[in-house]
Amino acid sequence: MQKRKLTTGIAVAVAAIAFSVTAYADSHVKKLPDTLILVSNCFNCHGTNGVSVGIIDELDSMSAKRLAKKMREFRSGAKAGTIMTRIAKGYSDAEIDVIANYIEKVND
Numbered sequence: 431m432q433k434r435k436l437t438t439g440i441a442v443a444v445a446a447i448a449f450s451v452t453a454y455a456d457s458h459v460k461k462l463p464d465t466l467i468l469v470s471n472c473f474n475c476h477g478t479n480g481v482s483v484g485i486i487d488e489l490d491s492m493s494a495k496r497l498a499k500k501m502r503e504f505r506s507g508a509k510a511g512t513i514m515t516r517i518a519k520g521y522s523d524a525e526i527d528v529i530a531n532y533i534e535k536v537n538d
């Protein structure tokens with residue numbers, strides 16, 4: 431009987447802690463919008479907000495339509511590349527459009 435009470439007590443305490451941690455995280459941890467999660471990958475190589483700081487092509491100056499077209503061409507293999515042919519395969523049509531529209535507008 432005693433042991434059962436202790437077990438129940440521990441289970442209630444663990445549940446309470448888990449609930450508090452989740453509630454804290456929900457209210458205090460800043461979540462990135464989905465769009466930023468998608469485009470931040472591109473900025474690793476193409477520079478923050480698509481403004482190139484090196485030899486890798488600038489994306490900022492490209493229209494959304496042109497950027498999306500190139501991504502789809504990399505994905506299908508119609509456009510040759512070293513890394514982009516592999517990266518582009520990771521994105522759906524909808525995600526490509528979200529990325530292209532974000533990059534077109536971000537520095538306006």
Ligand code: HEC
Nearest residue numbers: 471472474475486487497500501511512513514515517529
């Ligand atoms: C690991 C580095 C890297 C990442 C990450 C990366 N790119 Fe690229 N990107 C390149 C390189 C290098 C090229 C030149 C083509 C090639 O060699 O694949 C390029 C070329 C491009 C081009 C063609 C530019 C032109 O003027 O023709 C577009 C468009 C592009 N990338 C879009 C993106 C988008 C959108 C993302 C994010 C989803 C992205 N890239 C992520 C390295 C990268």
